[in-house]
Amino acid sequence: MFKLYLDxxxxxxxxxxxxxxxxxxxxxxDISLRIRDILENEYENVxxxxxxxxxxxxxxxxxxxxxxxxxxxxxLSIHVNGFDGTAQGYEDYIHSSLSDTSQTARYRDIMHxxxxxxxxxxxxxxxxxxxxxxxxxxxxxxxxxxxFIDHPEDAEKLRDPNWRQTVAQGHVNGLARAFNLQRxxxxxxxxxxxTQEGAYREQxxxxxxVQRNLGSASRIVVEKV
Ligand SMILES: [Zn+2]
Numbered sequence: 001m002f003k004l005y006l007d008x009x010x011x012x013x014x015x016x017x018x019x020x021x022x023x024x025x026x027x028x029x030d031i032s033l034r035i036r037d038i039l040e041n042e043y044e045n046v047x048x049x050x051x052x053x054x055x056x057x058x059x060x061x062x063x064x065x066x067x068x069x070x071x072x073x074x075x076l077s078i079h080v081n082g083f084d085g086t087a088q089g090y091e092d093y094i095h096s097s098l099s100d101t102s103q104t105a106r107y108r109d110i111m112h113x114x115x116x117x118x119x120x121x122x123x124x125x126x127x128x129x130x131x132x133x134x135x136x137x138x139x140x141x142x143x144x145x146x147x148f149i150d151h152p153e154d155a156e157k158l159r160d161p162n163w164r165q166t167v168a169q170g171h172v173n174g175l176a177r178a179f180n181l182q183r184x185x186x187x188x189x190x191x192x193x194x195t196q197e198g199a200y201r202e203q204x205x206x207x208x209x210v211q212r213n214l215g216s217a218s219r220i221v222v223e224k225v
Pocket of ligand 1: 009010016017024079080081
């Protein structure tokens, strides 16, 4: 079982960066929920715990204590950057004490590669910092900064739900590669004379549904979801 602690940056009274009519706390939550949903729907043996699933205030200590007490395998903190309106792009952080050959750095190399493959942002590189969530977590931890909210080009992307889904998918692709996650078997719909009879993952259940209707139906469709 892979236990991911997912931390949407900021929340509640802490908006994080703001710009172009958006607040960082809402974007980090949206991207994080998308990451959780993809992982839970498409991968097996994954548990996701989040520091928040709504717009609530959480201190940094609460976040790292929760992850440590839960015994997470990996801590992933999602952020959006802000500066003076001229900076743009993606960067990510591991703790400043770690070497480039540490396990955490190796995980980060994979995450960085998969996220920057799809996010269509300027790549500002792999960085290190003494951030609380990187320092106080007992497990490997990564913090990603997904574009600048106050830069016009990045803001246009951040506003687009399809882009946020792509960014979430990039994070999931990195996690899947770094932690060797296995995909769930696909789901198949069984449609009998135009009406969905059921949706099944197990091959035997698909065959049973077909067999139940074979005598009476004029058309049975088995369709991969
Ligand atoms: Zn932030």
